[in-house]
Amino acid sequence: MWNYSEKVMEHFLKPKNVGELEGANAIGETGSLNCGDALKLYLKVNENERIIDASFMTFGCASAVASSSALTEIIKGMTLDDAAKVTNDDIADYLGGLPKEKMHCSVMGQAALKKAIADFRGIQILEKPGEMICECFDVTDLEIIDAVKNNG
Amino acid sequence: MIYIDNNATTRVADEVIQEMLPYLEQFYGNPSSMYGFADTVNKKVQQARAQVAEFINADPGEIIFTSCGTESDNAAINAAINAFPQKKHIIATEVEHPAIRSLCFHLQDKKGYKVTFVPVDKKGRLDFDTLYKAMSDDTAIVSVMWANNETGVIFPIAEIAEKVKEKGIWFHTDAVQGAGKIPIDVKAAGVDMLSLSGHKIHAPKGIGVLYVRKGIKFSPFLIGGHQEKGRRGGTENTASIIALGKACELAKANIPLMNTQVREIRDYLETRLLDEIPATSVNGDRGNRLPNTLSIGFDAVEGESILMLMNQAGICASSGSACTSGSLDPSHVLMAMQVPFKSAHGTIRFSLSHYNTKAEMDTIVETLIPAIDRLRQMSPFWKDGKVV
Amino acid sequence: MIYIDNNATTRVADEVIQEMLPYLEQFYGNPSSMYGFADTVNKKVQQARAQVAEFINADPGEIIFTSCGTESDNAAINAAINAFPQKKHIIATEVEHPAIRSLCFHLQDKKGYKVTFVPVDKKGRLDFDTLYKAMSDDTAIVSVMWANNETGVIFPIAEIAEKVKEKGIWFHTDAVQGAGKIPIDVKAAGVDMLSLSGHKIHAPKGIGVLYVRKGIKFSPFLIGGHQEKGRRGGTENTASIIALGKACELAKANIPLMNTQVREIRDYLETRLLDEIPATSVNGDRGNRLPNTLSIGFDAVEGESILMLMNQAGICASSGSACTSGSLDPSHVLMAMQVPFKSAHGTIRFSLSHYNTKAEMDTIVETLIPAIDRLRQMSPFWKDGKVV
């Protein structure tokens, strides 16, 4: 079994900010049903570009759920500029670390956030839905390459 | 704790531990040594060989002890390759265990072999047409598993073996999952080679069997000393061999139980889950399945999350073959069956043993109902009681 | 009973059995499964891996668990063959265990390989000249055992490894017999791969190790699931892995004992036998031997007869390698050393562990004096106190 930190388990078992967010004015979506993980992030941003509320819907493993929950907690109260600097490492750190095979689950949080911010600012991100397939498998591929390197 | 992952591995039966312990503690001699101390061990190893043979209706001389199911599978293919060095084609199925499947990929990628992977339909049933048409003079071996580890779907081995043998081609079957759940009779089935693994039938891990029909020109996979009549090098794993003998004796006696009590409990679990959790479906041919296996998909939720919530309740199940867990893709078996992604990702395999009880099934259902509900509530693909 | 056949197999240490039992009885889960029940096992397997690594000064990631010494040896050669498919030459020694030697014959006879078997002198010492001169661009691997199982003769592995590595050739050593008797340090020795077997160091049979240096492009021998980071398929033999971890810890602690107390007792046995039984000679380099091994030839008598008489007195020894007993010829090791037939046929191997006592040596001597005498009295090759 994965060596999940207590914080990960806590955020998986009692996730914060679950569900659609009434009055959300920024939505970021990443992943798909096909690739096995997906995240829909809802933000309520005020006129000063401050995130006053956030929520999520996630389909994925325990660390995907925990990462989503952590992300919403991290960014609540931030300005969009500050939120834009949040990385998947910040999410993992907030959770007391993720197993290295599961780091990509936090990448999904970062990706959805980027899209939500773009959505608010009316910027088109030239990515097809389902892009996460590639990101997901990218990480996996890297891990495989890594493992191969380690072995030989 | 509720352990319902018996297709992954099983609890070692108390009787089996009792049987093997003296051969760890006291009678540690090499069975082939020249002293009386070794004789005790040797006799017991012979008894175990007879017990295993009896279990599958083989002759004791046709039993080769190996270290696991994987070794048995590898050894079977290796024997065919060595016996027919000029033949460069192998037939297997798309749903074989990695012990056959990955080996086939290796032979294809590195050793110049062509492999036909016979596909299955949506219920996991073999496409016999493809299989039979693929057979040629270049085919060294056909390997078809007796029953699938993920779905429990049973293949008609006797029927396939007959067709394959008609062409003079060697036929191997991986009976690692069939054994102990349904009757296995190598003579009636007419197979040339057959693999077993101890830890799937309440023996310890690290012991397996390759049955090799008398008359088959076998060459060893592990090359070393003269053990196993020169068919498998390496000092005999005496304690585990003795354990496996006992486990086979017990497994034989338990097969009726598997097909009554265990099947009923499995069916009870299946019915309750299908009835009480919406958007739930069974993977594999329900009419022709191992009595202990239930592969079931919950739409719009992800398997690992389900496992984690079950783990909180002390329930041990798996989300696919133990070998593929940790990977992101649905298993190759579910992919081959074209199970839709929405339920493939949310598939859980329950695999029972005779140690499981009906009360445990109730606990599982009562754990899963709220668990699936909670996960669906946070799933972006679930809305108003259905998949979106 | 006096058990003095520890190069064949050893008694499982009580501490080792205690350590492994819970993982047979209680914690039977697959270490890779997705539930807490499996975690307990996984952590313990990791601990065992660290213990094994510590034993030979490797990194835990360099340890691959196998089913025995034979598998480790086969896997090492297989990895070299796969890494360098174009290279068709292998170097081994004439005195390797069948796990290397028979495999080399197989590769020579069936797979188009050329094998150089490096000879030894009368004392069992390697002919380095032949070894070094045989190395070429076509050489896939050099495999030299750390110490010989029959004579206990130790080869200078660090020195050989250095010369082999200079040429960019992979170097493997079979340390099955060296381990637990003399210090083994893979880093200091500079080897690429190294084989161990559990049952030679008071772990159960059926568990082995292949050390593979980081940086070596390893390909698995048993191809199947992702176990052992994809380097060895097959469900992990958890109880035995855990047993082996403990055994390595104990073995490391016992090495000083092996080289003081055990060596003294062995020397005591050797001296008494040489002094008190005429026409007796030691096989192998007495100055450079494992501390526990004594291969000794009694002229004009036959080994099996000696074993039988010793067996009557409850003494368990062997007349050569366990793997070749049962065959009629003197072992290939004694043949390679050109031990004269008159003493080769009458060779007994005594191999001690720290469980042996000096009092046992006295019993052995007192059993052997009349036994050898009796056999010589009926031998046509013995007359008036000497060989005729």
Ligand SMILES: Cc1ncc(COP(=O)(O)O)c(C=O)c1O
């Ligand atoms: C030097 C040597 N290598 C390899 C082996 C094979 O080990 P196993 O019996 O564990 O396969 C042995 C013991 O039989 C041995 O003495």
Ligand SMILES: Cc1ncc(COP(=O)(O)O)c(C=O)c1O
């Ligand atoms: C169908 C099938 N074949 C082979 C194996 C491999 O057996 P083992 O883990 O003993 O190597 C398994 C179990 O993992 C299996 O389910």
Ligand code: FES
């Ligand atoms: S989201 Fe965790 S595995 Fe993909």
Ligand code: FES
């Ligand atoms: S006389 Fe018995 S083995 Fe030769």
